[in-house]
Amino acid sequence: MSTPIAIIDARSPRQAIETLAKRFTVVPFLSENCTYEAVAGHPDVFISQGDTTVVAPNTPENILKHLPQFQFGKTPVGSSLQDSTPYNCVVTETYIIHKQGFTDPKIIELNPYKTYISVPQAYTRCNLIEITKNTFITSDKGIYNTLTQNDLECMFVTPEGIQLPPYKYGFIGGCMGKFENTIFINGSLSSHSEGDKIRTFIEKHSLELVELHDGSLYDGGGILFHQ
Numbered sequence: 001m002s003t004p005i006a007i008i009d010a011r012s013p014r015q016a017i018e019t020l021a022k023r024f025t026v027v028p029f030l031s032e033n034c035t036y037e038a039v040a041g042h043p044d045v046f047i048s049q050g051d052t053t054v055v056a057p058n059t060p061e062n063i064l065k066h067l068p069q070f071q072f073g074k075t076p077v078g079s080s081l082q083d084s085t086p087y088n089c090v091v092t093e094t095y096i097i098h099k100q101g102f103t104d105p106k107i108i109e110l111n112p113y114k115t116y117i118s119v120p121q122a123y124t125r126c127n128l129i130e131i132t133k134n135t136f137i138t139s140d141k142g143i144y145n146t147l148t149q150n151d152l153e154c155m156f157v158t159p160e161g162i163q164l165p166p167y168k169y170g171f172i173g174g175c176m177g178k179f180e181n182t183i184f185i186n187g188s189l190s191s192h193s194e195g196d197k198i199r200t201f202i203e204k205h206s207l208e209l210v211e212l213h214d215g216s217l218y219d220g221g222g223i224l225f226h227q
Contacts, residue, residue, distance in 0.1 A: 004179065005024060005027050005226050006223055006225055007027045007047070007066070007224040008029060008043070008177075009220030010029055010030040011041050012220045013187075016213040020184070020223070024179075027066045029046075030060070034046075035083075036084070038166065042126075042220060042221020043063075043221050043224045044087070044088055044125040044174065045087065046060075046063075046077055046087060048125075050096075050111060052069075052110045054072070054087065054110065055067070055071075056073055056075065056086070056087055057073065057075075058076040071106060073104035073106040074104055074106050075105075085099070085123055086104035087104055088122065088124055088125045089102075089125060090125050090129070090130060092134070094114060095116070095117050097119060097147075098116075098118070098122070098124045099121060099122040119140075119147075121140045124143065124173075125222060126171040126219065126222075127140040127159075127171040127172065129173045129177075130178075131205055132207070134152050136154040136155070137198065137201065138156055138157075138172065139158065139159040139172035144156040155201050157172055157192075161193055162217045164218075170219025174219035174220060175217045175222075176223065178207075181207055182208040183202050183209050183210070184212060184223050185210070185211050186213070186218045186219075187213055188216075189211060191215065
């Protein structure tokens with residue numbers, strides 16, 4: 001059986017990549033001349049995970065060769081808000097969660113029976129992760145309010161203290177990825193003012209937690225796993 005892969009921002013701290021490499025084939029992600037620099041290494045800007053993986057047509061070739069199965073979306077990733085968010089949705093067993101009008105049409109086409117929940121934040125996956133079925137963590141108040149209004153369990157945590165150079169802060173979804181029953185986080189929860197709250201929430205749902213390095217939480221556009 002082949003080793004599962006972990007796709008992670010190539011600019012992540014070296015310790016994070018080395019820690020992942022103990023369990024996964026690490027695929028460092030970095031695009032060129034596609035979108036703006038801060039998110040050029042963010043896999044969740046180019047790749048949407050769900051029942052079917054959907055990738056932007058301009059996803060780097062070296063990433064595509066590692067994906068066992070995928071379909072191309074219809075929208076190349078660009079630098080505007082509209083062009084940099086078509087794949088940055090959260091697709092669950094039941095829902096597509098994204099800002100209405102921003103989702104690549106292929107994702108909608110492949111998920112005809114899922115309920116679309118429109119949230120005010122187009123960078124949805126950056127700000128949101130599903131940790132168990134219908135249970136979420138977000139760093140966006142608008143997403144939090146929308147999900148709780150839809151009777152979904154969601155915890156809000158402040159984005160302050162999450163690194164996303166050159167911006168003041170990044171987002172919690174971009175720090176995290178899930179593989180089987182383990183949440184991997186790009187940094188140490190001790191560096192975040194609500195780290196204990198995050199840890200308790202994850203452990204309450206019977207998930208394991210792996211902190212990939214000892215420094216501040218780093219928003220690298222999520223950590224995407226493929227078996």
